[in-house]
Amino acid sequence: KAGVTQTPRYLIKTRGQQVTLSCSPISGHRSVSWYQQTPGQGLQFLFEYFSETQRNKGNFPGRFSGRQFSNSRSEMNVSTLELGDSALYLCASSLRQGDEKLFFGSGTQLSVL
Amino acid sequence: DAKTTQPPSMDCAEGRAANLPCNHSTISGNEYVYWYRQIHSQGPQYIIHGLKNNETNEMASLIITEDRKSSTLILPHATLRDTAVYYCIVRASYSGAGSYQLTFGKGTKLSVIP
Numbered sequence: 001k002a003g004v005t006q007t008p009r010y011l012i013k014t015r016g017q018q019v020t021l022s023c024s025p026i027s028g029h030r031s032v033s034w035y036q037q038t039p040g041q042g043l044q045f046l047f048e049y050f051s052e053t054q055r056n057k058g059n060f061p062g063r064f065s066g067r068q069f070s071n072s073r074s075e076m077n078v079s080t081l082e083l084g085d086s087a088l089y090l091c092a093s094s095l096r097q098g099d100e101k102l103f104f105g106s107g108t109q110l111s112v113l
Numbered sequence: 114d115a116k117t118t119q120p121p122s123m124d125c126a127e128g129r130a131a132n133l134p135c136n137h138s139t140i141s142g143n144e145y146v147y148w149y150r151q152i153h154s155q156g157p158q159y160i161i162h163g164l165k166n167n168e169t170n171e172m173a174s175l176i177i178t179e180d181r182k183s184s185t186l187i188l189p190h191a192t193l194r195d196t197a198v199y200y201c202i203v204r205a206s207y208s209g210a211g212s213y214q215l216t217f218g219k220g221t222k223l224s225v226i227p
Contacts, residue, residue, distance in 0.1 A: 004156070033214065043157070043200075045214035056214060090156045100145070102215065104156025 002027065004093050004105035012111045018079040021108045025072050025093030031055075032074040033102065034066060037088040046089075049074055050097040078110075086112045117201045122222045125195075131188040133221050135201030138182040144205045146177060147215070148186045150197040157200065157217075160186065191225045198222050 005024040013019050025032050034046040045058040049068035066076040072093075078085055088109050092102040118136040125131040137146065147162040161168055161175045163184075168175040174187040188195055200220040 035217075042219055043215075043217035045216070048214060058214065092156070100147070100162055101159045102149075102157075104158065106155050 004091055004103050006089075006091050006105035006108050008108060009106070010109045010111075012113060013081050014113050015081055015083060017081050018077065019081060019110060020075055020077050021089055021091075021110075023074045023076075023091030023093075023105060025074070025091075026103055029093035029095055029103070030072050031094045031097045031099065032068055032072065033092045033094075034074070034076050035090040035092065035104075036060075037090060037107070038086075043090070046076065048097070055097055081112045083112050086110060117203055117218055119199070119201050119218065119221045121219065122224070124224050124226055125188075125191045127193060127225050127227050128190055131191040131195065131223055131225070133186040133188075133199050133201075133223065134183065135186070136183045137201070137203045140181050140203050141205065144203045146175065146181075146184050147202040147204060148173070148175065149200045149202065149215075149217075150195075151200070151220070152194075152197040160199075191223075193225050193227065196223060196225045 007022045031050045033048040035043050036046055037043045047054055047066050048056040052068045063079045068074045088107045090104050090107040092104045094102050145162050145164050148160040149157040151157045160172050161170055163175045163177055177184045198220040200217050202215050
């Protein structure tokens, strides 16, 4: 069974641009969560989607948004990029909302110049 | 969710058991202890979780003290591939509502030495 796939693996953007990151969960998994990882703040929860609806949201500004499609694939979007948005963005999937085990992808490394 | 305290780093000789401690003195009765690890350049990987009984799977063993205020993750025969950051997380069981994310701390950086 294929794992969680995130694309692209690396991305370089400049301040003010916007970016869309993609996540394909493990087949059959319906819940997708997004996390941001930086050296200073560690891993921080962004949001969780289940059945195409955002169920939970972390403490991030409205520039961070996401969505989930009917096939459970998810995208997250960051608008008006800032230097501080440089981070590893991780997607995790699970069979259902609140599942004990999360399966993480390898992440998208975003650099904002 | 209860806060956890872990040592920032530990070393372990290859082939020996690695014992990673975690303190969670404010844990509530419905909160589970989870362990994840993150190998460099990869996403976190689930290892094991438990409520109050000791647990064992193919990766590790989890020992939770009787008062549940601390736990130890045991990797019985550490290999170089076990070098990673290990996160101890405490989280309540899913109630069907409310916020339900994992809250990661800084974890313990385990270095397995040849």
